[in-house]
Structure formats: C-alpha cells, structure tokens
Amino acid sequence: MPDFLHRPATVPASPRRLGRMSESREPGGGMRLVINLVGVLGLLFGVLPIVRYLLELPVLELTTVPYDWLRLEGAARFLPPVMVLVVCIVVAYVLEQRLDRD
Numbered sequence: 150m151p152d153f154l155h156r157p158a159t160v161p162a163s164p165r166r167l168g169r170m171s172e173s174r175e176p177g178g179g180m181r182l183v184i185n186l187v188g189v190l191g192l193l194f195g196v197l198p199i200v201r202y203l204l205e206l207p208v209l210e211l212t213t214v215p216y217d218w219l220r221l222e223g224a225a226r227f228l229p230p231v232m233v234l235v236v237c238i239v240v241a242y243v244l245e246q247r248l249d250r251d
C-alpha cells in the first residue's frame with residue numbers, strides 16, 4: 150500500500166488568513182462604517198429633500214416623509230432637512246477627527 154495513504158495530510162499554516170471578519174487590516178474600520186452611515190443619512194434626509202422641494206419631484210417623496218407631519222410651507226420647509234444635513238456634517242467631522250487622532 151502506498152505511503153501517502155497512511156500519513157495524515159498536512160496543510161501549511163498561512164501567516165495571513167484572508168476573509169476573517171475579526172481581523173481588520175485597517176484600524177478604525179468600524180468607525181469608518183459609522184461615518185459612512187452618517188453620510189448616507191445626511192444625503193437621504195438632508196440633501197434629497199432639499200432637491201425635492203426645489204425641483205418638486207414626486208419621485209423623492211420618501212425623503213420628505215419625516216417632515217410632512219410638520220406641515221411647513223414656503224422657506225420654512227427647508228429648515229428640517231438643512232438641520233439634519235448640518236448635524237450629519239458635524240457628526241461625521243467629529244468622528245473623522247477622532248479617528249485621525251487615534
């Protein structure tokens with residue numbers, strides 16, 4: 150009987166394992182995700198409602214749903230999306246500065 154049938158197969162240990170979720174190649178990867186989510190919220194509920202109000206596009210009605218209950222008219226309807234946009238920019242900036250400091 151051949152010798153290779155009796156020996157256990159050995160797999161050489163790889164110094165780098167690709168595809169492991171627990172190991173991050175870049176420090177602060179979780180913080181980058183949070184920064185990106187804040188940016189998406191700012192775009193979705195800050196920029197797109199302003200575009201909808203300016204161009205009166207019914208396609209973007211979903212983005213103004215959180216503000217419709219306020220029943221604001223005229224220039225006042227721009228205030229909630231602008232506030233959301235400013236807060237998202239400030240939060241993303243603060244998180245980015247914290248990430249750079251660490």
